[in-house]
Amino acid sequence: MPFAKFQFKAGIDREGTSYTNAGGWFDASLVRFRKGFVEKIGGWTKQTATSFLGTCRNLFPWISLEGNKYLYIGTHLKAYILEGTSLNDITPIRATTTNGVTFAATNGSATITATDSTHGVVVNDFVTFSGATTLGGNITAAVLNQEYQVVSVPSANTFTFTATATANGSDTGNGGSGVDAAYQLTVGLDVFIQSTGFGSGTWGQGAYGASTSLSFANQLRLWSSDNFGEDLILHPRGGGIFYWDESGGTAARAVNITTLAGANLSPTVGLQTIVSDTDRHVIVLGADPVSGGARTGVVDPMNIAFSDQESITEWEPKTTNTAGSLRLSSGSEIRGGLRARQETLIWTDTSMYSMQFVGPPLTFAVNLINEGTGMIGPNAAINSPNGVFWMGDDGFYSYNGAVQKLPCSVLSYVQEDLDLGQAFKVFALLNKEFNEVWWFYPAESDGTEEISRYVIYNYLEGVWSIGQLVRTAWVDQNVFGKPLATANNYIFNQEDGDDDDGSPMDGVFIESSDFDLQEGNNFTFIRRIMPDVKFYGTNVSTGVPQINMLLKTRNAPSESLTTKATTDISNNTDQVHVRARGRQAVLRLQSDDDAAVGNRTGYKWRLGYTRLDIQPDGRR
Secondary structure, three states, X not given: OOEEEEOOOOOEOOOOOOOOOOOOEEEEEOEEEEOOEEEEOOOEEEOOOOOOOOOEEEEEEEEOOOOOEEEEEEEOXXXXXXXXXXXXXXXXXEEEEOOXXXXXXXXXXXXXXXXXXXXXXXXXXXEEEEOOOXXXXXXXXXXXXXXXEEEEEEXXXXXXXXXXXXXXXXXXOOOOOOOEEEEEOOOOEOOOOOOOOOOOOOOOOOOOOOOOOOOOOOXXXXXXXXXXXXXXXXXXOOOOOEEEOHHHOOOOOOEEHXXXXXXXXXXXXXXXXXXXXXXXXXXXXXXXXXXXXXXXXXXXXXXXXXXXXXXXXXXXXXXXXXXXXXXXXXOOOEEEEEEEOOEEEEEEOOEEEEXXXXXXXXXXEEEEEEEOOXXXXXXXXXXXXXXXXXXXXXXEEXXXXXXXXXXXXXXXXXXXXXXXXXXHHOEEEXXXXXXXXXXXEEEHHHOOOOEEXXXXXXXXXXXXXXXXXXXXXXXXXXXXXXXXXXXXXXXXXXXXXXXXXXXXXXXXXXXXXXXXXXXXXXXXXXXXXXXXXXXXXXXXXOOOOEEEEEEXXXXXXXXXXXXXXXXXXXXXXXXXXXXEEEOEEEEEEEOOOOOOHHHOOOOEEEEOOEEEEEEEOOXX
16 A cells, blocks of 8 residues: 555644544644644753742843843842843842841751841841841851841741851840841732732622732732833832832842932832833833822722833923823723833733823823733733734734734633633743744643643744743843743743753653544554654754654544554654554654653754555454
8 A cells, every 4th residue: 555644734723622633733742833844842051050039920131331231030039130140139128227136046046036126027038137246156247147038927026037057055145236137128929819818809800710819919929120221120010110220230229219319209009110112101000099199009900100201200290291190991900011013002801902102281092992802911911023912811812903812723722721810920922033922821730820831823824832831931032142031940041952951851742633544434554654754953963863753543532542653763764664553543753751861862853744554454
């Protein structure tokens, strides 16, 4: 019998069963579709060997007027700026105490109790002590005068931390009368909590299954960041707005905009800050309103405040400036915003708005673009060369002058497993080199409450893919070159090389849907496979790159698949002899976990057509 050529449709389709998607792909991870064919995605390498504290959910790269390259890293514990390979802590100082802290130690323990009647800390907060003297033994001045993380808060006046030394019987002092403390910005949560207290907000707020944030304080730490010239604005969702002055260097910490010289009615809290493109207004979404000539200090989730043009300090509306505010009406809270071409797009939980600069006296005009197209989380939208894409509660959307819902062949797969309780962790990214937008999301089936999966949409070819990978933040090609992403307290260069930071990339696979053998009426026998796989990369000429090819069969859609053949495919594989009998078959390619490491690193692969030598084998 001649070989039969099998050409599978591009993209993953999970909207039906494996059998109804005959001739297509059904499952995958760490692969993409390019020009209709499957290939392994690019690898990643550590951008720097230095780790950071906390889970990063915001990256922002930029370059100064002098050509200095910076990367802002916002975690639930800290705020950093990376310059070169140096990671610099710029976390704002929340409060200071002068000559007001004392210490108590216990013999044989490294736990120190600090007493400060105005500390205001929570567990995991950071504090830096200075001016302390020795307690008399192992707890010296050098041990005390450094940064520590709070371990427990026994009372409003005390907290504990773990010193770098263990106290002995001589540690009977209190550190002296001149101890100062600098308390850093209160840390955020690493999980999203629907409500921070019984009775918060309105009972039943939002649609069933929708993620609502009934309280904006003590919530999942999500940062927004943007440039103001060569300086940086950073803003924890639900908290204050902070400013880092590049001229002060990376040793300087960010400061609250309310403390800047000339600050006038600056918002004290908000949900997100964006700097408008051409007119250079600072826009705070969810800003606290003005009442009685002062800011209320409470987030108004539908209020938008904007500064005077070219100013970060002037927020009072006057006839001589363009500062002001406005309030949205459709929805219950602003989810997020995104700077697009000549407009700022703003999503509430139910609607989408366009905010455009029109000049005095109104400054900005806001138009309701669409109702029923809210955003699932603050970071679930991304701008691309082909328009804006975002994830809503009920699917994926695009905007290029008009809103369109994207046909999605994996929608039910994503929605049925999405951890709705942690939906605010969903974030979108652009991978422009491959014409892709990605969404990372937490899967309920994984039980981690953390991001573990992704879905890819190729906006030029209109195909979807899925997979498993942990990434908590991502920024596309930038002043540092490759796309950057974060996971496990490190920054990675994405699409860099072929491997997992020098190790084999585990979990790479693609599996087809069931395809009928001879229309599925008769049993058929597969004797040979003629693969069409191209290997390329740094190890192709020196090693023996290979992947695993599996052939599975079954006799009816309700039966379980049985693996009939497993073979390694390399550049030298012309054909493979197999013995497989059935009515339907499934083809799977995967990385071979049992192969030598040298065969699994330094290469990518791309799949072409697969040919099978099939012959009839009876009706029963």
